[in-house]
Amino acid sequence: MKLEINKAVQFLAAGKVESYEAEVKAAQQALEDGTCAGNDFLGWLHLPSSITPAFIAEINDTANTLKANCDAIVVAGIGGSYLGAKAVIAALDDNFTWLKPSNAPRILFAGNNISEDYLTELIEYLKGVKFGVINISKSGTTTETAITFRLMKKLCEDQMGKDMAKKVIVAITDAKKGAARTCADKEGYKTFVIPDNVGGRFSVLTPVGLLPIACAGYDIAQLVKGAQDMEKQCDINVPFAENPCAVYAATRNALYASGKKIEILVNYQPKLHFVSEWWKQLYGESEGKDKKAIFPASVDFSTDLHSMGQWIQDGERTIFETVISIDKPNSSLTVPADDENLDGLNFLAGKHIDEVNHKAELGTQLAHIDGGVPNLRISIPKLDEYNLGQLIYFFEKGCGVSGLLLGVNPFNQPGVEAYKKNMFALLDKPGYEAESKAIQSRL
Numbered sequence: 001m002k003l004e005i006n007k008a009v010q011f012l013a014a015g016k017v018e019s020y021e022a023e024v025k026a027a028q029q030a031l032e033d034g035t036c037a038g039n040d041f042l043g044w045l046h047l048p049s050s051i052t053p054a055f056i057a058e059i060n061d062t063a064n065t066l067k068a069n070c071d072a073i074v075v076a077g078i079g080g081s082y083l084g085a086k087a088v089i090a091a092l093d094d095n096f097t098w099l100k101p102s103n104a105p106r107i108l109f110a111g112n113n114i115s116e117d118y119l120t121e122l123i124e125y126l127k128g129v130k131f132g133v134i135n136i137s138k139s140g141t142t143t144e145t146a147i148t149f150r151l152m153k154k155l156c157e158d159q160m161g162k163d164m165a166k167k168v169i170v171a172i173t174d175a176k177k178g179a180a181r182t183c184a185d186k187e188g189y190k191t192f193v194i195p196d197n198v199g200g201r202f203s204v205l206t207p208v209g210l211l212p213i214a215c216a217g218y219d220i221a222q223l224v225k226g227a228q229d230m231e232k233q234c235d236i237n238v239p240f241a242e243n244p245c246a247v248y249a250a251t252r253n254a255l256y257a258s259g260k261k262i263e264i265l266v267n268y269q270p271k272l273h274f275v276s277e278w279w280k281q282l283y284g285e286s287e288g289k290d291k292k293a294i295f296p297a298s299v300d301f302s303t304d305l306h307s308m309g310q311w312i313q314d315g316e317r318t319i320f321e322t323v324i325s326i327d328k329p330n331s332s333l334t335v336p337a338d339d340e341n342l343d344g345l346n347f348l349a350g351k352h353i354d355e356v357n358h359k360a361e362l363g364t365q366l367a368h369i370d371g372g373v374p375n376l377r378i379s380i381p382k383l384d385e386y387n388l389g390q391l392i393y394f395f396e397k398g399c400g401v402s403g404l405l406l407g408v409n410p411f412n413q414p415g416v417e418a419y420k421k422n423m424f425a426l427l428d429k430p431g432y433e434a435e436s437k438a439i440q441s442r443l
């Protein structure tokens with residue numbers, strides 16, 4: 001993975017990024033020493049290097065049991081208990097996976113909304129299908145996930161029988177507490193623990209991400225290897241200028257301080273759409289506190305050049321872009337020659353589609369710089385498990401350092417509770433009587 005910032009620093013005073021070096025070092029040291037805000041949630045920091053081959057084998061064994069017995073697997077989870085797995089699987093899957101035959105079970109994500117139509121349509125699809133469930137919830141009490149799991153458990157037991165259901169339902173949750181743990185222990189499900197010191201949005205390299213990814217047929221050992229190598233590249237002892245997470249954290253904070261309030265993560269591959277969704281949660285939930293922080297947004301180019309391109313080129317100049325670029329595609333396709341050339345495209349005949357895509361990327365970058373949009377660029381050689389593992393750890397460490405530079409606790413999410421409190425009050429949840437009364441008086 002390579003990070004280029006030269007097309008961003010031209011918008012900053014000379015030496016601005018380097019001026020963060022001492023602060024970045026202090027943030028890295030605080031992470032290492034566990035002296036920063038949120039220090040009870042630093043389990044992600046050296047997580048990759050702590051993953052053993054035996055642990056990977058245990059995850060793969062469970063995935064093999066599910067794969068052998070299921071044609072579909074419902075992954076129930078929301079936020080950090082869903083987006084990492086979704087991002088990696090979507091990035092590696094064939095774009096038309098739904099329409100092509102597959103030996104691997106279909107991975108279906110649910111528990112990430114409260115839509116009656118979504119759940120009804122899911123149940124309709126699953127009727128008569130051999131399916132398993134991975135129930136993922138750190139707290140074990142998240143409403144979206146719990147409603148979905150209640151429905152899925154019943155359907156699975158009704159269709160597969162109670163004994164088989166026990167084999168194909170797996171819980172990934174807290175070691176001791178929460179309804180998901182209570183249920184799993186009572187029913188005798190296989191369980192994996194989400195470590196106490198790893199927050200949801202930093203949990204993709206725990207069973208939260210690894211089990212669904214393995215079930216989808218992908219090489220989790222390579223994913224972890226990529227993250228392990230990036231852990232080394234982002235180590236506190238790597239000099240500032242060579243340390244990608246340090247440079248990324250410094251650059252985005254320098255841009256924020258100069259008035260760039262929105263970071264747009266850009267990709268040129270539709271498969272990366274959910275990597276951006278994962279990244280938005282990681283940075284949004286980690287940094288958006290105390291009435292400050294960069295707003296993380298995303299676009300899929302060139303698609304969105306035809307919708308958001310105008311705004312980015314010429315709207316309010318409070319944005320910067322971080323482009324994820326993939327050096328080489330996994331396939332090979334060229335533009336055919338056409339004797340009649342009615343569409344005038346023969347100047348492209350023989351060229352790879354990817355070459356056109358890269359020229360679109362370069363042309364867009366130059367246009368946006370001309371339009372006053374600083375550009376960072378992250379490139380990876382190809383889209384595979386190893387490089388996704390690198391990206392994941394790079395963004396996680398960059399986020400921890402960046403949040404500390406900003407002066408917030410990057411590892412809590414107190415703001416997420418506000419909607420839950422109101423929802424429970426409106427639904428008359430036992431224990432919320434006073435809140436119910438108060439909220440009714442506001443309506």
Ligand code: PA5
Pocket residue numbers: 078079080081136137138139140141142145199200201202285413416
């Ligand atoms: O990052 C986070 O902590 C959140 O997004 C959680 O992952 C999300 O709210 C789901 O929580 P839980 O795993 O407890 O069901």
